[in-house]
Amino acid sequence: MIIDSFGRRFQNLRVSLTAACNYACTYCVPDGKKLQAQSAELDGDAMARAVALLVDAAGISRLRITGGEPLISPKFDEFLRGVARLGLSDVAVTTNGQFLAQKIGVMKESGLGRINVSLDTLDASKYRSIARSGDLATVLEGIDQACAAGMKVKVNMVPMRTANIDQVVPLLDYCLLRDIELRFIELMNMGHLKRNQMYEREFVGMDDLLDLIRNKYEVRTTDAPFDSTSLRFEIPNQGRFGIIANESEPFCRTCTRLRLSSNGFLYGCLSSSKNYSIRHLLEEPYYIAINELQDVLRNAMASKQRLAFTGETTVMKFIGG
Numbered sequence: 358m359i360i361d362s363f364g365r366r367f368q369n370l371r372v373s374l375t376a377a378c379n380y381a382c383t384y385c386v387p388d389g390k391k392l393q394a395q396s397a398e399l400d401g402d403a404m405a406r407a408v409a410l411l412v413d414a415a416g417i418s419r420l421r422i423t424g425g426e427p428l429i430s431p432k433f434d435e436f437l438r439g440v441a442r443l444g445l446s447d448v449a450v451t452t453n454g455q456f457l458a459q460k461i462g463v464m465k466e467s468g469l470g471r472i473n474v475s476l477d478t479l480d481a482s483k484y485r486s487i488a489r490s491g492d493l494a495t496v497l498e499g500i501d502q503a504c505a506a507g508m509k510v511k512v513n514m515v516p517m518r519t520a521n522i523d524q525v526v527p528l529l530d531y532c533l534l535r536d537i538e539l540r541f542i543e544l545m546n547m548g549h550l551k552r553n554q555m556y557e558r559e560f561v562g563m564d565d566l567l568d569l570i571r572n573k574y575e576v577r578t579t580d581a582p583f584d585s586t587s588l589r590f591e592i593p594n595q596g597r598f599g600i601i602a603n604e605s606e607p608f609c610r611t612c613t614r615l616r617l618s619s620n621g622f623l624y625g626c627l628s629s630s631k632n633y634s635i636r637h638l639l640e641e642p643y644y645i646a647i648n649e650l651q652d653v654l655r656n657a658m659a660s661k662q663r664l665a666f667t668g669e670t671t672v673m674k675f676i677g678g
């Protein structure tokens with residue numbers, strides 16, 4: 358097991374199933390150009406084998422399937438069934454929700470119980486201008502169906518100063534009513550935002566966000582698991598919400614995340630473009646692969662940041678958020 362001087366070890370794996378996405382969210386990609394699959398993406402079997410090896414070599418116990426948009430990948434069902442056999446303590450998916458309703462059956466069948474849906478607004482025209490695609494009503498219907506099927510749904514919102522700050526309270530109301538945990542993600546200074554005034558203009562920090570929410574609700578701080586990226590808050594008798602405060606309260610010191618891109622590269626840090634191919638290891642006999650993975654994992658761990666998220670031009674599509 359690889360453990361660094363801060364006591365960090367890899368426990369959470371995030372797999373970007375494909376770099377392709379049916380949306381082109383303003384904070385994720387420039388120019389409204391929809392992301393395409395990368396050349397030579399791994400197939401579903403190879404990805405499931407990669408996960409199995411990382412479970413044994415790194416001690417991964419939790420998996421999040423992301424992208425791109427994982428639910429548009431033709432390998433989603435095969436991959437999900439493959440990883441369902443690994444006995445992980447937690448398998449979850451992050452999606453924009455456009456195809457959620459169609460995938461609830463295979464998710465239930467494979468024992469996947471947790472879904473995070475990215476939803477930045479409840480206003481249909483704002484939705485189109487942020488996501489530059491998609492249909493809000495279809496996403497809301499998917500969320501309703503997932504909740505009715507007994508799945509644990511969380512909603513992720515990226516608050517932005519001019520684009521959707523007026524949606525912070527309506528989205529919180531919506532989530533509290535449905536017993537859904539809303540998680541606000543502070544805008545990350547990565548990808549094209551690194552070279553763009555949009556970041557300075559749109560960033561909303563945790564204090565401003567809490568002030569806004571406190572205009573309507575009483576808010577109390579509550580405990581979160583030690584390696585959680587999200588700070589948790591309680592609204593007495595009504596529910597909870599979280600803030601992923603990349604900038605205001607960086608969580609690098611307790612980060613246990615490892616990322617696998619759709620074309621077989623491992624990333625030890627969301628804020629580092631250093632990557633390590635493991636494609637060749639997937640053909641190797643088990644013990645050779647496990648052995649060689651130790652060196653790769655040591656390098657990936659060394660690329661983790663110490664204190665704060667400094668950002669990178671790394672694009673979220675390669676490593677899945």
Ligand code: SAM
Pocket residue numbers: 378384385423424425426427451452453473474475513514515542543544545546547550673674677678
């Ligand atoms: N397509 C899926 C979705 O929409 O949830 C999964 C991939 S998306 C890259 C994963 C998450 O990253 C989404 O919740 C999205 O809002 C978030 N994200 C992307 N770029 C971001 C940025 N610059 N700052 C903060 N969050 C970002």
